[in-house]
Amino acid sequence: MSRVGRLVVIEGLDGSGKRTLTEALTKALHNLGKSVATRAFPRYGESVHADLVREALHGGHGDLAASVHGMAVLYALDRRGAADAIVDDLKLHDIVLLDRYVASNAAYGAARLHQDARGEFVEWVRELEVTRFGLPLPDTQILLRVRPEVAAERAARRAQSEVDRAKDAFESDDDLQIRCARVYDQLAADGWLSPWQVVDGTAGFDAAELAAGLVHPG
Ligand SMILES: Nc1ncnc2c1ncn2[C@@H]1O[C@H](COP(=O)(O)OP(=O)(O)OP(=O)(O)O)[C@@H](O)[C@H]1O
Numbered sequence: 126m127s128r129v130g131r132l133v134v135i136e137g138l139d140g141s142g143k144r145t146l147t148e149a150l151t152k153a154l155h156n157l158g159k160s161v162a163t164r165a166f167p168r169y170g171e172s173v174h175a176d177l178v179r180e181a182l183h184g185g186h187g188d189l190a191a192s193v194h195g196m197a198v199l200y201a202l203d204r205r206g207a208a209d210a211i212v213d214d215l216k217l218h219d220i221v222l223l224d225r226y227v228a229s230n231a232a233y234g235a236a237r238l239h240q241d242a243r244g245e246f247v248e249w250v251r252e253l254e255v256t257r258f259g260l261p262l263p264d265t266q267i268l269l270r271v272r273p274e275v276a277a278e279r280a281a282r283r284a285q286s287e288v289d290r291a292k293d294a295f296e297s298d299d300d301l302q303i304r305c306a307r308v309y310d311q312l313a314a315d316g317w318l319s320p321w322q323v324v325d326g327t328a329g330f331d332a333a334e335l336a337a338g339l340v341h342p343g
């Protein structure tokens with residue numbers, strides 16, 4: 126059976142509200158009678174590569190976190206391990222919603238290296254994950270755009286209220302988040318890997334309207 130569903134990716138800064146939007150969109154799509162599969166990357170607790178990432182972001186594994194390419198390969202291997210499951214989801218569901226995907230690797234790695242969206246790193250990620258690993262391309266990517274200081278405040282509040290959510294090395298680096306926001310804006314403007322839709326996550330969003338747009342694109 127071939128792909129019938131649409132692959133929709135939600136991207137944005139740490140604490141921007143991706144998980145919250147994923148949950149709201151899932152409900153709104155169900156209300157429209159659509160079947161939805163959701164996944165979040167990294168797949169903590171499910172993939173050894175994701176667990177290594179989490180440990181490195183919290184100071185484990187020596188100087189692993191300092192290696193931009195080393196960390197990006199771990200994120201990419203986590204996704205490669207889920208590729209077949211995503212393809213299966215696309216055969217069975219109307220919408221497959223992903224909380225972070227390949228563009229997270231592009232945005233964070235480029236920002237760490239002080240590159241922009243047209244630099245070598247972003248192209249290296251595309252070559253690794255799309256060309257070499259064969260990850261399915263998104264049909265659309267949603268950039269949940271929130272000012273970095275707002276995202277940082279939300280992440281800080283969540284770190285206080287939820288167990289096991291202490292800020293990691295990337296979340297604690299305000300300058301990295303500011304550069305990352307710029308790379309995301311460029312990826313969206315360039316239509317990297319797919320068309321993008323930019324959603325203002327500071328003002329709040331209308332999940333029903335967004336869901337309707339996903340079901341009847343264009
Ligand atoms: N529109 C909003 N207004 C106010 N607070 C919000 C909004 N959306 C999410 N939050 C809160 O901000 C915090 C971060 O939200 P959420 O976990 O959805 O972000 P995230 O982008 O998935 O984060 P991460 O990428 O770091 O996992 C949560 O405490 C959530 O309740």
Ligand SMILES: Cc1cn([C@H]2C[C@H](O)[C@@H](COP(=O)(O)O)O2)c(=O)[nH]c1=O
Pocket residue numbers: 139166167197200201225226227229230231233234295296
């Ligand atoms: C999937 C993915 C994530 N990242 C970065 C983004 C975050 O700062 C951390 C952890 O993600 P979480 O959503 O806060 O759990 O990792 C990345 O650099 N590359 C990726 O592919």
